[in-house]
Amino acid sequence: MDFKQLLKNWLFVAAGVFIASNTASGIHYDSNEALIIVVLLLSACNVFLKPLLMLFSLPFIILTFGVGIWVINALLFLFVGALVSGFHIDSFGSALWGALVVSITSAVASLLFGAPGQRGVNIKVGRPGPPPGGRPQSRGPGVPRKPKPIVEDDDDVIDI
Numbered sequence: 001m002d003f004k005q006l007l008k009n010w011l012f013v014a015a016g017v018f019i020a021s022n023t024a025s026g027i028h029y030d031s032n033e034a035l036i037i038v039v040l041l042l043s044a045c046n047v048f049l050k051p052l053l054m055l056f057s058l059p060f061i062i063l064t065f066g067v068g069i070w071v072i073n074a075l076l077f078l079f080v081g082a083l084v085s086g087f088h089i090d091s092f093g094s095a096l097w098g099a100l101v102v103s104i105t106s107a108v109a110s111l112l113f114g115a116p117g118q119r120g121v122n123i124k125v126g127r128p129g130p131p132p133g134g135r136p137q138s139r140g141p142g143v144p145r146k147p148k149p150i151v152e153d154d155d156d157v158i159d160i
Contacts, residue, residue: 012109013046014039016102023101026094027081034086041080042102050076073099 017039021027029035053072054061061068074095081089089095 008109008113009106010039010043012106013043013102015109016105017042017098019105020098020101024094024097026090027098028088028090030086030088034084038080038084038087041083042076045076045080070096070099070103073103077102 014036017035021029021035029038050072053075054069057068057072061072064071074092077098078089078092078095081087081095089098
């Protein structure tokens with residue numbers, strides 16, 4: 001991830017925290033500096049703590065059909081709110097609202113402003129073996145195999 005994309009993601013989280021603090025009665029901030037610190041800490045927690053929490057709570061996430069991720073986001077929101085002295089979250093319900101607003105804001109902004117090559121997942125469905133309705137073609141002795149085409153940058157392709 002390059003610096004430009006990182007800055008965009010940070011701005012999306014900042015917009016989400018700002019919207020959440022202005023729409024929820026249980027989320028308050030005393031100064032703009034506190035809001036900036038919250039956004040920085042929340043971004044750092046999303047990079048470092050969230051993957052570990054998701055790994056350890058994977059059965060809970062599967063059991064709740066993904067709602068557990070929302071709970072993890074709310075817990076991180078509460079954690080960051082407890083760390084920053086000028087940012088206040090009154091209840092877990094307010095933290096759930098804040099996590100929902102930040103997630104929706106980030107998702108919508110990524111869809112609208114994300115890199116074109118990073119939108120969605122490409123799935124290739126192929127069938128190994130002979131072509132349908134025919135026998136495999138014989139190469140004959142001494143005829144080299146055709147090289148497979150080289151596909152570059154297929155990180156998001158699922159071969160089935």
